[in-house]
Amino acid sequence: MSKKKSRYAPTLNDVARESGVSAITVSRCFRHPEKVSDAVRKRVMETVEKLGYVPNSAASALASRRTDVIGLLLPSLNNNVYLDVVSGAFDRAHGTRHAIQIGNHKYSPLEEEKLIRIFLQQNPAGLIVAGGEQTEAATEMLREADCRVVQIMDTDVDPIDLVIGLDHERAAGEAVAGLLARGYERIGFLGARMDTRSQKRLAGYRRVIGDSGGEERIATSPMPSSARLGAQLLADLFARYPDTDAVFTNNDDIALGAYLECQRRAIRMPEDFGIVGFNDMDLLEELNPSLSTVRTDRYRMGHDSVDRLIALADTARPEGAAVLDLGHACMWRGTTREA
Amino acid sequence: MSKKKSRYAPTLNDVARESGVSAITVSRCFRHPEKVSDAVRKRVMETVEKLGYVPNSAASALASRRTDVIGLLLPSLNNNVYLDVVSGAFDRAHGTRHAIQIGNHKYSPLEEEKLIRIFLQQNPAGLIVAGGEQTEAATEMLREADCRVVQIMDTDVDPIDLVIGLDHERAAGEAVAGLLARGYERIGFLGARMDTRSQKRLAGYRRVIGDSGGEERIATSPMPSSARLGAQLLADLFARYPDTDAVFTNNDDIALGAYLECQRRAIRMPEDFGIVGFNDMDLLEELNPSLSTVRTDRYRMGHDSVDRLIALADTARPEGAAVLDLGHACMWRGTTREA
DNA sequence: ACCGTGAATGATTGCGCTGTCATTGGCAAT
DNA sequence: ATTGCCAATGACAGCGCAATCATTCACGGT
Known part of the structure; x- marks a missing residue:
């Protein structure tokens, strides 16, 4: 046993020799099991077990010009929203031969473009991109890509193969x-990190407020979301519009901050003030009163996009791109009055 | 030209031809830049930029029997604790040639063993495993592994190369x-998902309670943590020990549940009841009163383990394994009285 | 008996890169 | 001038697998 090298790692050839078949037959047992007779496949698989053979994915990728990696490009890893997506994606990939490879571009389109280039160069089995803020070059690469692409989070993006998301404008x-x-009559909007999705939620707020003839009351910040920032934004809003009687917030972190600020000011919810968050983080349902919010199914976005990519792998780009709207659900709970 | 294919993807040879050097020199510019003269390297890198060349990692891995992948094996992806680890790991890997590959074994040692086998077979640049609950076979594989292994989260594990974590027993x-x-005199323990780390925290609780001559008051559940469960556990504890005047909890989710249950019962914190959580999730500092808790540096565990692995890649197993204790910090805030 | 058919299996080749060893040439010490 | 040395660069082979094409063989229809 040398100090280094898992030297006895068996190869396809070892399995083939041991099972008395050719290497390619062993390969087929993994890649195209339907092309191998049951008897042979059983024998081969027993040998695989016995030797503890694990296919070398690098060799496989090189020979077939195709990896089993599904790329998952996200704008952040500091956010529960994306953790849910990741969780769904990993759950679906678990037990398949597919691996999820995460890329985090931190809301930078240029960084995202770089990641897309790197990922595509490795011939992934599929690619999942969150949001529709790519650079032109990135979009072009995705359109030309030799793998299916799923765009998640938003539905109103320019679709490539498949879109799985929801309409943030409508939900808001x-x-x-x-x-x-x-x-509630004097409703404000609190928002942090005003990325495109936040902008869409703001647009939805504006549309409805405008239609109702009400006044826009908006407090936003470019900073990342946090409860602390939510409290500050509400304080800011109150400073400018003291008679505000409700807020719709960009996300639940901000909502929690606003909620706690109300508690500090002894503002009664839902009687005198209403709050609606966005995303439905588990924790906030437990508050007293519990937080009203808009439920979105991030887990399913991750899960279903991997599911579809596995199904679509090795298929050609479909004629018309499909859009799957997972919808949303307004959860009217304790921080809002009865309708 | 086939119907699809990132067709003009340039190879090493293209870069070599274009720069007027041999392929191996281009390779060296990436793998061993110090072995190439500045002039040549500059020229090659310009060509790389010009052609948009991205190395094919499969070919590289096959030829060198070494990938640039750092495996990160986690017991869960439904937990903010691990999100922080992931976040730290990705941040450190960003901009290097290393990729982080996550594996989620869902608290199953057998699943973990399988993942370790699969990961090791791909010759990773390094491996990060969370927790010390491996099967014997898994431990053996890690000991024989042809890459450095970092064990994170706990410090009191049987070390292989490097341990980065904290002493949960001591922290508790x-x-x-x-x-x-x-x-506080009649202190309870609330715990969910009693994995090894939770057991260690419980052990710390028991030791101190025992030393103080106090009575153990313990409510646990095998279920995953959640605020709701925390409330239930506290209710359970009160049912059995009505005079309990404080709880130490397994983690912040449980602590939040206990906190909210206290609010529902109109129990005054910190005067009549104390709560200390574990992990220091951002959100809970914003509560009124804010939650006392034990801060742990998960981000740094992820970050530093990648950092060390990059530094240690291609080195032999060190003689003595090192243990890095990142420590913890008790954050005494609003849910506990002044000392 | 003959052919055609198709399922099952095999032989060959090369994917793109890097380890190894070989070669070149410049320079300091003799 | 000669030697030895080292830095810089190159030629070649092969990593482990799967695409492609070839071969074998059983079987049913004529």
Whole structure:
């Protein structure tokens, strides 16, 4: 046993010799099992078990010009929203031969373009990109890509193969309309890290407020979301619009901050003030009163996009791109009055 | 030209031809830049830029029997604790040629063993494993592995190359001792998902309670942590020990649940009841009163383990394994009295 | 008996890169 | 001038696998 090298790692050839078949037959047992007779496959698989053979993915990738890697490009890893996506993606990939490779571009389109180039160069089995803020070059690469691409989070992006997301503008609009329906009249918007999705939520807020003839009351910050920032934004909003009686927030972190700021100011919820968050993080349902919010199914976005990519792997680009709207659900809970 | 294919993807040879050097020299510019003269390297790198060349990692891995992948084996992806580790690991790997490959074994040692086998077979640049609950076979594989292994989270594991973590038993003991020092006398323990780390925290609780001559008051559940479960566990504890005046909890989710249950029961914190959580999730500092907890540096565990692995890649197993204790910090905040 | 058919299996080749060893040439010490 | 040495660069082979094409063989229809 040398100090280095897992030297006895068996190869395809070892398995083939041991099972009395040719190497390619062993290969087929993994890649195209339907092309091998049951008897042979069983024998080969027993040898595989016995020797502890694990295919060398580098060799496989080199020979077939195709890896089993599904790339998952995200704008952040500091956010529960994306953790849910990751979790769904990994759950679906688990037990398949596919691996998920995460890339984090930190909301930088240039960084994203770089990652897309690197990922595509490795011939992935598929690619999942979050959000539709790519550079032109990146979009072009995705269009030309030799693998299927799933765009997640938003539905209103320029589709390539498949889009799985929701309509943030509509979801926000519905939440704000729900506040109006519940008798709140002077509704504000709190938002942090105003990326495109946040912009869309703001647009939904504006549309509904505009339609209702109400006044826009907006407090935003380019900083990343946090509860602390949420409290500051609400304080800011109150400073400018003291009679605000409800807020719709960009996400649940901000909502929690606003919620706690209300508690500090002894503002009664839902009687005198309403809050609606966005995303439905588990924790916040437990508060008293519990937080009203808009539920989005991030787990399923991750899960289903991997599911579709596995199904679509090795297929040609479909004629028309499909858009899967997973929708949303307004969860009216304790921080808003009854309708 | 086939119907698809990132067709003009340039290879090493293209770069070599274009720069007027041999292929191996281009290779060296990437793998061993110090062995190439500055002039040549500059010229080659310009060509690389010009052609948009990206090395084919499969070919590189096959030829060198070494990938640039650092495996990160985690017991869960539904938990902020591990998200922080992931985040730190990705941040450190960003911009290097190394990629992080996550594996999620969902607290199953058998699954972990399988993942370790698969990962090692790909000749990773390094491996990070969380927790010390491996099967014997898994431990053996890690010991024989042809790459450096970093064990994170705990410090009291049987070390292989490098351990980066903290002493959960000690941290818990300190937290409980802190509660005693703050005048709480009938202290309970709430715990969910009693994995080894939770067991260690429980052991720390027991030690300190035992030393103080107090009575053990323990409510645990095998279920995954959640705020809801925390509330239930506290209710359970009160049912059995109505005079409990403080709890140390397994983690912050449980602590939040206990906190909210106290609010529902109108129990005053910190006067009549103390709570100390574990992990220091950002959100909970914002509560009123803010949650006392034990801060642990998960981000740094992820970050530093990648950092060390990059430094140690291609080195032999060191003689003595090193243990890096990142320590912890008891954050005495609003849910506990002054000392 | 003959052929055609198709399922099962095998032989060959090369994917793109890097380890190894060989070669070149410049320079300091003799 | 000669030697030895080292830095810089190159030629070649082969990593482990799968695409491609070739071969074998059983079987049913005529």
